[in-house]
Amino acid sequence: MRTALKIAALVSGLSLLAVSTAQAVEIQYWQYVYDTRVTAMTELIKNFEAANPDITVTQTTFPYDDYQTKVIAAHLAGNGPDVLQFYYGWLDKFQKGGVLQALDPAVFPNAEIEKDFFPIVSAISRDGKYYGLPTAVRSLALFYNKNLMQEAGIAEPPKTLDELVADAKKMTKTDGGGNITSEGITLDFAGQDHQWWREVLVRQFGGVPYDDAGNVAYNSDAGVKALTWYTDLATKEKVGAVGFMDEGQAAFKAGLAGFTVDGTFRLGSFKPITDFQWGVTELPASADGVKGNFASYFANGISADATGDKKAAAEKFLQYVTSPEAMQIWLKTVGELPARREAALTDANLNDPIYAPFLKALDYAHTTTFVDEAGQRQGAIDMVNRVVLNGEAPKDSLAEAAKAEQAIIDAAKK
Numbered sequence: 001m002r003t004a005l006k007i008a009a010l011v012s013g014l015s016l017l018a019v020s021t022a023q024a025v026e027i028q029y030w031q032y033v034y035d036t037r038v039t040a041m042t043e044l045i046k047n048f049e050a051a052n053p054d055i056t057v058t059q060t061t062f063p064y065d066d067y068q069t070k071v072i073a074a075h076l077a078g079n080g081p082d083v084l085q086f087y088y089g090w091l092d093k094f095q096k097g098g099v100l101q102a103l104d105p106a107v108f109p110n111a112e113i114e115k116d117f118f119p120i121v122s123a124i125s126r127d128g129k130y131y132g133l134p135t136a137v138r139s140l141a142l143f144y145n146k147n148l149m150q151e152a153g154i155a156e157p158p159k160t161l162d163e164l165v166a167d168a169k170k171m172t173k174t175d176g177g178g179n180i181t182s183e184g185i186t187l188d189f190a191g192q193d194h195q196w197w198r199e200v201l202v203r204q205f206g207g208v209p210y211d212d213a214g215n216v217a218y219n220s221d222a223g224v225k226a227l228t229w230y231t232d233l234a235t236k237e238k239v240g241a242v243g244f245m246d247e248g249q250a251a252f253k254a255g256l257a258g259f260t261v262d263g264t265f266r267l268g269s270f271k272p273i274t275d276f277q278w279g280v281t282e283l284p285a286s287a288d289g290v291k292g293n294f295a296s297y298f299a300n301g302i303s304a305d306a307t308g309d310k311k312a313a314a315e316k317f318l319q320y321v322t323s324p325e326a327m328q329i330w331l332k333t334v335g336e337l338p339a340r341r342e343a344a345l346t347d348a349n350l351n352d353p354i355y356a357p358f359l360k361a362l363d364y365a366h367t368t369t370f371v372d373e374a375g376q377r378q379g380a381i382d383m384v385n386r387v388v389l390n391g392e393a394p395k396d397s398l399a400e401a402a403k404a405e406q407a408i409i410d411a412a413k414k
Helices: 002-010 035-051 064-077 088-096 110-116 119-124 146-151 161-171 189-204 221-235 248-253 264-270 308-321 324-333 355-361 373-388 394-413
Strands: 025-032 055-062 083-087 140-145 180-185 257-263 278-281 298-302
Touching: 025 035, 025 064, 025 308, 035 055, 035 264, 035 308, 035 324, 055 064, 055 308, 064 088, 083 088, 083 308, 088 119, 088 298, 110 119, 140 146, 140 189, 140 264, 140 355, 146 161, 161 180, 161 221, 161 257, 189 221, 189 248, 189 257, 189 373, 221 373, 221 394, 248 257, 248 264, 257 264, 278 355, 298 308, 308 324, 373 394
Parallel strands: 025 055, 025 083, 180 257
Antiparallel strands: 083 298, 140 257, 140 278
């Protein structure tokens, strides 16, 4: 009883919905496979069921690459989940596909959402309607290997892009044939580097990635400079290699990279590292002091197929998994920051050497409004590969990428 009262008390901001206890209700929850996220959700489900014995929540997971297809196919077949996790950049695809229903403003008032959550929550609002709520938000930071820095005589992490390159050079190791055996910095556009380039580097070199209408705007002098700077890390500075390991984070975990750009969600998987000490700092600023960051999140939404008692149970479950208590559990297990301001901006978090750089970044971070996140990401990956692997000029590859992405954006408007 004490646990149930505690959970009920901690669900602030959104009024709890009463679910009939006349009969038991089972709801389905879906998310993609990511170990720490599954662990966190398992704990949340256990807490929720203890406080709501009339509701059973069954969690199902799928590989990331298959997840969107599984969700859409299940919806068309009429056997999809009642509550599902989705990346904010998938909203238009899921909304147009009829996968999600808008949140009931009587249960989730817009004014309370906008007061309690960080502003980037607006990215899952369309025409004044919210289609989900996040448990956590993510920003980027520069992870650094303290042991490799000390070995290279580097006293503190870089504060500018120029310092980043200089320090990466000092930490890069090669064999007798000149092949990199330990990277100064990971190069992983399939990871978070495409976000770093799009929303941070393009702006730091004086441009914007998209105009106010959402059209591609990075095919500019600033875009060329940003792409050249990034690809030079491989072709000119030789401080990293595309495909050095399967993923940038794998190289960092193995102790074979001095720096890597990654998000808060990586904290949970980096915590077990014992072979070396690591730290986190804000992304380096430009030479003239311009800072930048990219913020994002996965939200939980209610399926369009959930009706009656299942919808009521789904709404109650969504209220709990976006409560302050749930956010603290998520922070502890996954490492992602609470999506509610009050839960995130605590003295403990702001003074934490790991969490603080990510929290500070939320003040100046940008969020990309994707129309086809997977397609837009792949176009960015291809853009870099043409330069690094095929020797194409950055200006030409950039123009090709801009044309392809604009076609994706135009198609989504039809």
